[in-house]
Amino acid sequence: MTAKKTTLEKLDQKTLLKYIQPESQFTNDAKIIAFQILTERNYKFSELEQNYLTELKIKKTDEIEQNKFIHPKYITASNFVFISAGLGIISFSFSLFARDIGEVIGGAISLGSVFLIGFLIRKGISVMKHVLLVFFLLGILLSLKFLPVLIVFYPIEAIIFLIQSILQFLAIIYLYRIPKVGK
Structure with a gap:
């Protein structure tokens, strides 16, 4: 009491x-x-x-x-996000030297953001599930434009992108299945 x-x-x-x-x-x-x-x-x-x-x-x-307890699903979800970011590094490095400096900086910021989201998820910050969901949905909407071109001209990067999307989707599912504190 x-x-x-x-x-x-x-x-x-x-x-x-x-x-x-x-x-x-x-x-x-x-x-x-x-x-x-x-x-x-x-x-x-x-x-x-x-x-x-x-x-x-x-x-x-x-x-x-x-009493500080982090639900195991936060750890699993962050692992999915970290693996997704690792695949992003691999995909990004395939054409790193063919890009201009603006694209390199933009890619580095994107990868850094994914790692930051993964880190904050691992710390148990529940609002990150909403942030990840918004970025995931924006990424899916934007990918509808470039995914057909990616599949035709860069099939390996397209496969990596699809795997990243699956991993991020799994992370979102895990995050939304964590019971609320106090229930």
Whole structure:
């Protein structure tokens, strides 16, 4: 059960002082909030109380770090994105020397963006599934124009592009099948 600051703000100073005692039965969250309220009320803490507050904050930070869980589907989806980016490097390197500097810079930015998306997915940032979906749909729409030419003149790059599209589609499926936190 979590403590609400609005509830604790209604308490008087004497009651809040009971909250911040090390032997009190209240949760660490409630104790930290009580410390915050007393600070806002300009209460002067003893050195012992200040040390206890520091200890509570360290415990809270450790608790947050221990509870940090990244769903395995984020890892799998990021692997698909990284493999897709690796294939992009291979495809890009086939005609690297036949391109002008603007195309090389644009390709490097595109590949860097894919690696960045993969990295952020691996960190468990859920909004990246929407970003990947938007880029994927834009890529598919734009590919309708150049894919027939790619298949005829550059069949290896066309095959790599199709494999990349499949990998990115799989990553999107994995990302959208991750259960929401709290369910």
